[in-house]
Amino acid sequence: MTVTITAFESSPDRGRGLARDMRVRWALEEVGQPYEVRLVSFAALKKPAHLSLHPFGQIPTYEDGDLALFESGAIVLHIAERHAGLLPDDADARARAIMWMFAALSTVEPPIVEHSMAFLVERDKPWYAERQPLLDQRVRTRLDELSRRLGDADWLDGAFSAGDLMMVTVLRRLERSGLLEEFPNIAAYIARGEARPAYKRAFADQLAVFTNASAG
Amino acid sequence: MTVTITAFESSPDRGRGLARDMRVRWALEEVGQPYEVRLVSFAALKKPAHLSLHPFGQIPTYEDGDLALFESGAIVLHIAERHAGLLPDDADARARAIMWMFAALSTVEPPIVEHSMAFLVERDKPWYAERQPLLDQRVRTRLDELSRRLGDADWLDGAFSAGDLMMVTVLRRLERSGLLEEFPNIAAYIARGEARPAYKRAFADQLAVFTNASAG
Numbered sequence: 001m002t003v004t005i006t007a008f009e010s011s012p013d014r015g016r017g018l019a020r021d022m023r024v025r026w027a028l029e030e031v032g033q034p035y036e037v038r039l040v041s042f043a044a045l046k047k048p049a050h051l052s053l054h055p056f057g058q059i060p061t062y063e064d065g066d067l068a069l070f071e072s073g074a075i076v077l078h079i080a081e082r083h084a085g086l087l088p089d090d091a092d093a094r095a096r097a098i099m100w101m102f103a104a105l106s107t108v109e110p111p112i113v114e115h116s117m118a119f120l121v122e123r124d125k126p127w128y129a130e131r132q133p134l135l136d137q138r139v140r141t142r143l144d145e146l147s148r149r150l151g152d153a154d155w156l157d158g159a160f161s162a163g164d165l166m167m168v169t170v171l172r173r174l175e176r177s178g179l180l181e182e183f184p185n186i187a188a189y190i191a192r193g194e195a196r197p198a199y200k201r202a203f204a205d206q207l208a209v210f211t212n213a214s215a216g
Numbered sequence: 217m218t219v220t221i222t223a224f225e226s227s228p229d230r231g232r233g234l235a236r237d238m239r240v241r242w243a244l245e246e247v248g249q250p251y252e253v254r255l256v257s258f259a260a261l262k263k264p265a266h267l268s269l270h271p272f273g274q275i276p277t278y279e280d281g282d283l284a285l286f287e288s289g290a291i292v293l294h295i296a297e298r299h300a301g302l303l304p305d306d307a308d309a310r311a312r313a314i315m316w317m318f319a320a321l322s323t324v325e326p327p328i329v330e331h332s333m334a335f336l337v338e339r340d341k342p343w344y345a346e347r348q349p350l351l352d353q354r355v356r357t358r359l360d361e362l363s364r365r366l367g368d369a370d371w372l373d374g375a376f377s378a379g380d381l382m383m384v385t386v387l388r389r390l391e392r393s394g395l396l397e398e399f400p401n402i403a404a405y406i407a408r409g410e411a412r413p414a415y416k417r418a419f420a421d422q423l424a425v426f427t428n429a430s431a432g
Contacts, residue, residue: 078314
């Protein structure tokens, strides 16, 4: 039985690896599991066939036999629990790796998404310029706290884990914000993630989808 | 060894059970585990002693022997994995229950937090009134999708699980928004959660902290 995930037929990030299928691709590459990809158009996201898989009409989804999952966090955790390579063996260290997954998604990602969304949705509004420093500051507060905890460590808690995988993909959304330059240890942390062979394979695969769609 | 969690010394919600320690208290009550609570003042949240436990300076935290965790999602999942009562035995159903925890925290909660934050932080700004319908609509979209998936079921996927616990606590943040009234099945779902004996015990305990703080 081959795992099938969904991804955007034409990703709005133009192949920069910021869509959430990248997290699942990277996790599957880290644990050495093959997978197939079903591409979904924007129009199809909100149609019944896809909504039956993902009630919020997003990507990615994950299908393996009778099991169907949505939410990139849940999918990466499921992969990490079933295959060696993304969670430590020690029970306490394992709980802390999962904690960092939740921290990435619940605490670090929301202000980053708001920061991007304001640009996409509100940049023509009269308040955009005045609100932007507020949004910058919310992101900067989280980066400052994360930077202090990370210090000069390579990864958040011992060896690379699913927590780092999730945190790096969340932080990469800031790559054009100018904010990462204020935190050199976070920039170096992201670069360490991007240098992993599994990351590179996943990135190349998602980029190929966009390149093929553009050429098609 | 007794579990110790942290909670606000004086919760900004004035005992309405909207602070994130409520999730952990409820989970511990569902599985029948005793716990102790260490109260933290706002000033202490950002001081080194608490930051060593929680790098983002929030509550709750969870300590059990050598293990220290932060992030309510990670703590509830840890409790659910170690004690019967919050996750199904069937492996696929268990993965779906965890999926709903991530959906509550990553997909449903962020627009709800933005909706509340705008009131707290930006209600004196000239753009507040014009932005509010945008924020309402973002929440309404998620509620509409959730309402369609829930239908007339009691819980999100079979029996009550940690996924429902998390979703109910996230949705309760909307109790004064006027938005829940548009989705009667979601209002009834929240009421089912609030009617559980474990919920009631947890709610009473967090309310007692606020009442005592106010009287002190």
